[in-house]
Amino acid sequence: xxxxxxxxxxxxxxxxxxxxxxxxxxxxxxxxxxxxxxxxxxxxxxxxxxxxxxxxxxxxxxxxxxxxxxxxxxxxxxxxxxxxxxxxxxxxxxxxxxxxxxxxxxxxxxxxxxxxxxxxxxx
Numbered sequence: 001x002x003x004x005x006x007x008x009x010x011x012x013x014x015x016x017x018x019x020x021x022x023x024x025x026x027x028x029x030x031x032x033x034x035x036x037x038x039x040x041x042x043x044x045x046x047x048x049x050x051x052x053x054x055x056x057x058x059x060x061x062x063x064x065x066x067x068x069x070x071x072x073x074x075x076x077x078x079x080x081x082x083x084x085x086x087x088x089x090x091x092x093x094x095x096x097x098x099x100x101x102x103x104x105x106x107x108x109x110x111x112x113x114x115x116x117x118x119x120x121x122x123x
Contacts, residue, residue, distance in 0.1 A: 003069065005058045011035075012048070020044070022055045027076065029055070049088040052081050 003024040011018045021032045021041060031051065032041035056077050062069040 001068065003059070003073065005055055007054060007058075020051065022047075022051070024073070029077070029080075046091075048092065049081075049085065052077075052084070052088070056081060 004021060005023075006019065006021045008017055008019045010016065016035070019034045019037065023030045023032065031044040031047040033044045034041050056074070059069050059074050059077060063071065063074060
């Protein structure tokens, strides 16, 4: 049995609205995104922890409504999230640190950068 879950939210980097779909088939979850409502779905290879937790939350709601979700689907996803949580948290922390470092470089005054760059003597 296959399961499809769709939602939209602001993109974490740009803030623009994007559409996300998680598909479950043959015990494999695949994520797709699109940036416009009527565009084609693109494979998304790095779903965040928040995306996984959103899918789990949706599955739990569907289960209580008996909407084609079985308890085994929920247990399997809970186990999967538990196994990947440390790696996802480390990846998200590394990504956040890289973004903060870039922002710090962007905020450095131009005069300070120029003073650190050695002047090249013209020949």
